[in-house]
Amino acid sequence: MNLQHLNKKIDAYERLMRLDKPIGILLLLWPTLWALIIAGQGKPDWIIVLIFITGTVLMRSAGCVLNDLADHRFDGLVERTKHRPLITNEVSKKEAYWLAAGLCIAAFGLVCLMNRLTIYLSVAALFLATTYPLTKRFFAIPQAYLGIAFGMGIPMAFAAITGGVPSVAWLLMVANVFWAMAYDTEYAMIDRADDLKIGIKSSAITFGRFDVLAVMLCYMVTILLLITAGQQLALGYGFYGGLVAAAVVAIHHYGLIKGREKSQCFKAFLHNNWFGFAVFAGLAVHYLMQYQQ
Secondary structure (H helix, E strand, O other), X not given: OOHHHHHHHHHHHHHHOOOOOOHHHXXXXXXXXXXXXXXXXXXXXXXXXXXXXXXXXXXXXXXXXXHHHHOHHHHOOOOOOOOOOOOOOOOOHHHHHHHHHHHHHHHHHHHOOOOHHHHHHHHHHHHHHHHHHHHOOOOOOHHHHHHHHHHOHHHXXXXXXXXXXXXXXXXXXXXXXXXXXXXXXXXXXXXXXXXXXXXXXXXXXXXXXXXXXXXXXXXXXXXXXXXXXXXXXXXXXXHHHHHHHHHHHHHHHHHHHOOOOHHHHHHHHHHHHHHHHHHHHHHHHHHHHHHHO
């Protein structure tokens, strides 16, 4: 194998894992960071933080590979996905299975550094990540299932730091489900025509002409649940300032998606990084102000 061929293979692996598109990692990472900073009361153990960040990258990458394996028969029929490495035969299915297995093993190795409860929760997280692609065959709103899968870092973070999973962790997880339904419906609006042709289910199809309204309601419920969590945790004005910023981001998304143009819907999806960041920034400001008093 010459160097040029090796570089092409590495590039194909990177695209298969979506390392060239970090938005998925960020959307998975922000709720985990919310939980880590809350569980650590503003001062989480940086070793644990590093383990969770690395694990997030590994599992997001594994999830993308498994998703492409599950959707192999459909991706060639969808404009957005027809150039993925498995479709263009840049990566074989055997290589993809080995890659997914290696990523999962590496992630589990990191989790094994944590306590027993965190390890148990990681098994549930792995199950959700591997079965999500299948839900698009029969579940009317697979984005809700994705939200649960993407939110498993929340109870795992609390378990790793505190040794338990308090009720507020599950409240944050439900908030994440609604946030995922909002941003992934924006994403699904791009593929709606293709999904209808090939029989894939999505929230954009299920919500139909009420898709924009549904997205905005999901944002609203997310923020209301985060307010409730803030009240339970007795968080201060810094946190609520972050939620105001997140609400402004959500309102901006309405302006982007109301015309249902594919490019604008994709722009709104990508912009959700700032929603997650706004919530985290609010938490960071709260704890910074708390420790300065």
